[in-house]
Amino acid sequence: MSSRVSSEEGAMEGLLKGLINIGIEAVQDFAAGNQNADNSQSNEADSRKEEEEQPRSRWDKHKHQQAPDEYKQAFKRNASDQDYSEGVDSSSINLEPTDEELSDYRVACSRLWDLDIDRLVPGRDYEIDCGDGKRVYSKEDMASNELFRFVSQDVFKRPTYARFYALLDNYHADQDVAEEFSSREEQEQIAFVEEISRTAPIQYLFKYLVASRAIQSDNWEEFKRMLQRLWFDLYRRDNTRDSSSAFEHVFVGEIKDRENNDEEVSGLHNWIQFYIEEAKGSLDYQGYILPRRRGGDEPDSHTQLVTVQFTWNGARKPASSSFIGVSPEFELALYTLCFFCGDEDNHLVLGSYGVNVKCYRYGRNRIGSVFPIAEE
Numbered sequence: 175m176s177s178r179v180s181s182e183e184g185a186m187e188g189l190l191k192g193l194i195n196i197g198i199e200a201v202q203d204f205a206a207g208n209q210n211a212d213n214s215q216s217n218e219a220d221s222r223k224e225e226e227e228q229p230r231s232r233w234d235k236h237k238h239q240q241a242p243d244e245y246k247q248a249f250k251r252n253a254s255d256q257d258y259s260e261g262v263d264s265s266s267i268n269l270e271p272t273d274e275e276l277s278d279y280r281v282a283c284s285r286l287w288d289l290d291i292d293r294l295v296p297g298r299d300y301e302i303d304c305g306d307g308k309r310v311y312s313k314e315d316m317a318s319n320e321l322f323r324f325v326s327q328d329v330f331k332r333p334t335y336a337r338f339y340a341l342l343d344n345y346h347a348d349q350d351v352a353e354e355f356s357s358r359e360e361q362e363q364i365a366f367v368e369e370i371s372r373t374a375p376i377q378y379l380f381k382y383l384v385a386s387r388a389i390q391s392d393n394w395e396e397f398k399r400m401l402q403r404l405w406f407d408l409y410r411r412d413n414t415r416d417s418s419s420a421f422e423h424v425f426v427g428e429i430k431d432r433e434n435n436d437e438e439v440s441g442l443h444n445w446i447q448f449y450i451e452e453a454k455g456s457l458d459y460q461g462y463i464l465p466r467r468r469g470g471d472e473p474d475s476h477t478q479l480v481t482v483q484f485t486w487n488g489a490r491k492p493a494s495s496s497f498i499g500v501s502p503e504f505e506l507a508l509y510t511l512c513f514f515c516g517d518e519d520n521h522l523v524l525g526s527y528g529v530n531v532k533c534y535r536y537g538r539n540r541i542g543s544v545f546p547i548a549e550e
Contacts, residue, residue, distance in 0.1 A: 249337070249340050249361075249362060249365065250358055250361075251361075252361060253361045253362075253364040253365040253368060256365055256368075258333065258365075258368055258369055258372060259333040259369065259372055260372070261372030261373070262291075262372065262373055262374045262377060264377070267289070267291075267374055269289075269374060269377050269378045269381055270381060271285070271378070271381055271382045271385055271386075275382065276382070276385055276386055279382075279386070279511060279512075279515035279516055280516075280520065280521070280522050280523075282382050282511060282515075283508055283511060283512070283520070283522045283524065283531075284522065284523055284524060285378065286375050286378065286379070286504060286507050286508050286511065286524075287504070287508075287524040287525050289374040289375050289378055289504075290374075290375055290500060290501055290503075290504035291374060292332060292334065292335075292373065292501040292503070292504075293478075293499055293500050293501055293504065294329060294499035294500075294501075295499075296475060296476040296477075296478065296498075296499060297475065297476065298326075299325070299326050299328075299329055299499065300322065300323075300324060300325040300326065300329070300449075300498075300499060301322070301323040301324055301475055302321050302322055302323065302475055302477070302480075302498060303317075303319045303320070303321065303322075303323050303475065304317075304321070304461075304462045304472075304473045304474065304475070304477070304480065305317030305318060305319060305321075305459070305461050305462070306461055306462075307461060307462050307463065307464040307472060308460070308461045308462070308463065308464060308483060309463070309464060310463055310483070310492050310493045311492070312483075313490075314460075315458070315460045315461065316460060316461030317459050317460055317461045320452050320459055321448070321449075321452060321459040321482065322448075322449045322452060322453070325449055333369050334366075334369050334370050334373060334501060334502050334503050335446070335501070335502065337362070337365060337366040337369045337370075337502075338366065338425075338446060338502040339446065339450070340362050340366070341359075341362055341363065341366055341421070341425075341426075342425075342426055342446075342447055342450065344359045344362065345422045345426050347427065347428060347429045347486075347487055348428075348429055349411060349412060349414070349417055349418065349428040349429060349430040349431075349440060350412065350413065350414045350417060350430075350431070351414065351417060352408075352414055352415060352416045352417050353408055353416055353417060353418070353419070353422070354416070363402055363406045364402065366502075367398050367401050367402045368398065370502060370503040370506060371394075371398050371401075373501070373503040375501070375503045375504050375506075375507035375508075376401075376503050376506070376507050378507070379507040379510060379511055380394065380397050382511065382515075383397075383511070383514055383515075386515060388514040388515050389514065401506075401510065404420060404510065404513075404540070404541065405419065405420045405421040405506065405541070406419055406420075406421050407419060407540075409536060409537075409540055411423070411428075411536075412430065420536075420540065420541035420542075420544075422441070423440065423441035423542070423543055424441055424443055424444065424509065424541070424543060424544055424545065425441075425442075425443070425444040425446075425447060425505075426441070426442065426444075426447055427439055427440070427441045427442025427447060427486060428440045428441050428442075429486070429487060429489045436489075436490075437488065437489035437490075438489055438490060438491070439484075439485075439486050439489045439490065439491035439494070441543060441545075442486065442491065442494060443494060443495065443496050443544075443545040443546070444496060444505070445496050445497060445498045445499065445500070446502070448484075448496065451486060456486060456487055457484055457485070457486045457487075458484055458485045458486075459482060459483075459484050460482075460483045460484055460485065461482070461483055462480055462481060462482050462483075463481040463482065463483060463493050465548075465550050466550060471550075477498065478497060478498045478499050478500065478525075478527070479495070479496075479497055479498065479524075479527045479529060479546060479548050480495070480496065480498060480548075481493055481494065481495040481547070481548060482494055482495075482496070494545075495545055495546050495547050495548060496545070496546070497546060508531065509531070509533070509541070509544040512531050512533045512544065513533055513535075513541055513544065516531070516533055517533070518532065518533055518534065519532065520532075520533060521549065527548065527549075528548070528549035528550075529546045529547065529548060529549055530546070530547045530549055531544065531545070531546050531547075532544065532545055532546075532547060
């Protein structure tokens with residue numbers, strides 16, 4: 175397992191650093207206001223304005239990553255002793271699947287998009303810079319900046335986002351290394367499932383799977399245990415026992431060896447993991463993949479489904495598609511629904527996006543990989 179802050183002093187230090195950075199910004203903003211009012215210091219104010227127009231730096235992103243630290247001590251408690259959000263108000267949101275949705279799981283997938291009330295708003299909660307496009311076979315870096323210009327600190331104060339964040343450092347990147355979870359990390363898995371089970375997408379998923387008879391039990395607690403097994407149970411990938419899981423592959427990513435001794439990224443289809451690894455300097459965004467059809471739509475700062483190329487820990491990913499800004503509960507609900515009710519190719523309409531959710535099984539009862547591909 176990778177190292178994580180294990181002492182109360184370490185967690186408090188991370189939180190204090192985040193608070194200090196916020197205080198520094200407030201002081202700087204106040205000072206800038208005084209400088210603008212003082213004509214004798216106009217040159218300095220102009221310089222500050224020019225600096226603020228530049229893309230946010232990696233230092234800013236590390237500051238944003240401090241936000242979840244305040245939860246780490248609370249998350250270490252037994253999952254049954256932790257505090258969770260109150261959950262969705264079922265009296266204000268209809269979570270019952272319609273006859274049309276039950277007759278066509280693709281319509282149900284579209285409903286999940288509408289139920290993702292915790293999805294982020296581009297330009298307010300985050301901003302991306304797609305840079306220039308390239309072909310899959312190109313190895314030239316076409317992005318002068320990082321993909322994420324910023325992600326708001328408040329994002330990781332949201333319950334499911336904070337819980338998701340806590341899971342990401344529980345894995346080895348090397349696909350040939352067996353995983354072994356500590357009791358605390360197992361508690362984090364249980365707590366994550368408990369947190370997302372209070373959201374609209376997961377509660378709708380449960381009602382849909384029961385009503386469509388895709389699962390045998392209509393017991394809510396058994397359903398949550400099933401989600402944990404489906405996504406977190408370890409299995410053999412390639413030659414190493416207990417080296418992978420659906421969650422690790424899809425959301426965290428793995429690095430595998432190729433025949434020519436090169437390393438290649440496998441999985442990693444989640445925007446939160448992408449953002450965090452990019453902020454740490456472990457991931458280098460190299461541009462988006464151009465549409466195969468000439469004149470096809472190219473991504474912009476408000477795009478929420480994009481295919482990109484990058485390197486991670488020195489290994490290359492020629493093309494990887496990810497949703498941007500969607501909530502953890504939406505992705506997990508969508509992929510679970512496609513696994514139980516769909517096929518390998520699942521051609522969907524999600525909001526304004528045509529998307530093919532590819533779903534590969536590992537054996538009969540496990541997810542090998544699942545990810546979106548933009549339809550042209």
